[in-house]
Amino acid sequence: MNTPANHAASTLEAADELLVDAEAGSLPPPQATPVRGAAGRFLLGASLVLIAFNLRPVFSSASALLPEIRSELGLSALGASLLTTLPVVCLGAFSPLAPRLAQRLGTERTLLGVLLLLALGTALRGLSSVPLLFIGTALAGACIAVGNVLLPGLVKRDFAGRAALMTGFYTMALCAGAASAAGLTLPIEHGLGGSLAGALAIWALPALIVSLLWLPEVLRSGGQARRNGFHVKGLWRDRLAWQVTLFMGLQSALAYCVFGWLVPILRERGLDGVTAGAIVSLSVMVQAASCLIVPHIAVRGRDQRLINASLCGVAVIALLGLLFAPLSTVWLWAVLQGIGQGGLIAAAMTTIVLRSRDPDVAAHLSGMAQCVGYLLAAIGPLIVGLIRGWTGSFSWCAALFVALGLGAAINGWKAGRAVEINVHAVEKDG
Incomplete structure (x- = not known):
């Protein structure tokens, strides 16, 4: 019997599988690996989790050292804005390439290349050169975009x-990677005698180590099967699809x-860098x-309108508290911001599933929402940097x-209605 509880459970399963920012349904199906024992499955699962850990330090490590980067490298306010924005742009620009790479090279080999190039890009950021800082950031951002898309297919295959x-x-590993870089990069810089280069480049080491752990999977994997795939007609002309996409993009702008x-904001308010990083980690x-x-x-719930709008309110109010409330209360506001922001990404991905009539529509809607959404999200950190440069303050x-939160709440309310997008998936010709 298809009871409401059973429907909720199946929907939750589908939503959980989308929570890592991936258009998994458009990938060629990875070929099943040979049967392995408990130890082999544990090592595979640990490898996937450790790969996920490496997909976020690029975002928060530079943020933790932004004042030092500007001072040592002579980076302008506009340059700082572009540095924080560039990896987000790469998420939107390069994620559509992942299915093609996986089909041509194989998922495991592509993921190994992602790890090695991610390590290279991260290391380039530590060479005390503004051009190499941006080149390394772009390379790392492109690798993260591809990695985001590849991981869910492997999870579905080996941990169905x-x-x-x-x-x-x-x-959790994605968040742990971001939190570790936010909280540890400045202490590492202090521990290395004030070496900005070392503190930025050291995050290449985890990626290199995990690439060695992943190498046996590459050697074990076989060829990759192809499939025709599915096309969803009318998706980009559907109003509800655009409301879901705008909800995803605007809440992502707040997140980035x-x-x-947030670390530079708290440091400008008078907190030392280590404390500011610890607050963001929390x-x-x-x-x-x-x-x-x-x-x-x-x-x-009957629909998701109230929870979508409420989470937007919590996230924005908490950000305002971090901007203006007494410093003695910033830990509380940080917790509230985490509740609101983490809830928003989960709500956005759940909304994608609930507004889709089948898994193929969900996969293509996820691709639309994330490709467009990440490009839209890049505007947020860029404008923050420009405002700081123009006014001399983050206030x-x-x-x-408020504008981002209001836009996200409006579109989240509309996207939260209990209706499905009126499109269908059609199998492509061979």
């Missing part, structure tokens, strides 16, 4: 019975404002917990945060 559990683990600028880890809890709430960023 525990996809939601594994998704929870590597969602936090990743890119907020990001709370995001992970919220990201796991919110889908359970969202799928049990006026409050207007931007």
Whole structure:
């Protein structure tokens, strides 16, 4: 019997599988690997989780050292804005390439290349050169975009019975990577005698280590099967699809404002860099917990309008508290911001599933929402940097945060209605 509880459970499973920013349904199906024992499955699962950990330090490590980067390299306010914006742009620009690379090279080999190039890009950021800083950031951002798309297909293949559990683990790993870089980069810089280059480049080491752990999977994997794939007609002309996309993009803009600028905001308010990094680390880890809890709430309501709008309010109010409230309360505001922001990404991905009539529509809607959404999200950190450069203060960023939150709430309310997008998936010809 298809009871409401069963429907909620199946929807939650589907939403959990989308929580890592991936258009998994458009990938060629990875070829099944040979049967392995418990130890082999544990090592595979650990490798996937560790890969996920490496997909976020690029965003928050530079943010933690932004004042030092500007001082040592002579980076302008516009340059700082572009530095925090560039990897987000890459997420939107390069994610569509992942299915083609996976089909041509194989998922495992492509992922190994992602790890090696991610390590190279991260190392280039530590060569004390502005051009190499930007080249390395762009290379790392492109690798992260491809990695975001490849991981879910591997989880579905090798952990089909525990996809939601594994998704929870590597969602936590994504947040742990961001939190670690936010909280540890400045102490590492101090520990290296003030070496900015070393503190930026050291995040290449985890990627190199994980690439060695992943190499046996590449050697074990066989060829990659092809499939015709599906095309969804009319998706880009559907109003509800655009409301879902704008909800995704505007809430992502808030998220990357936090990743890119919250540490500098707190340092400008008078906190030392280590404390500011620790506060952001706490907020990001709370995001992970919220990201796991919110889908359970969202799928049990008649619709998602109220929860979508409410989470926007919590995230924005908490950001305003971090901007203006007494410094003695910033830890509380950081926790609230993590609850709101982590809940928003989970709500946005859950909304994609609930507004789709079948998995193929969900996969293509996810691709649209994330490709366009990440490009839209890049505007957020860029404008924060420009406002800081024009006014000499972060205070006026409050207007931007309110505008982004209001836009996300309006589109989240509309996207939260209990209706499905009126499109269908059609199989492509061979």
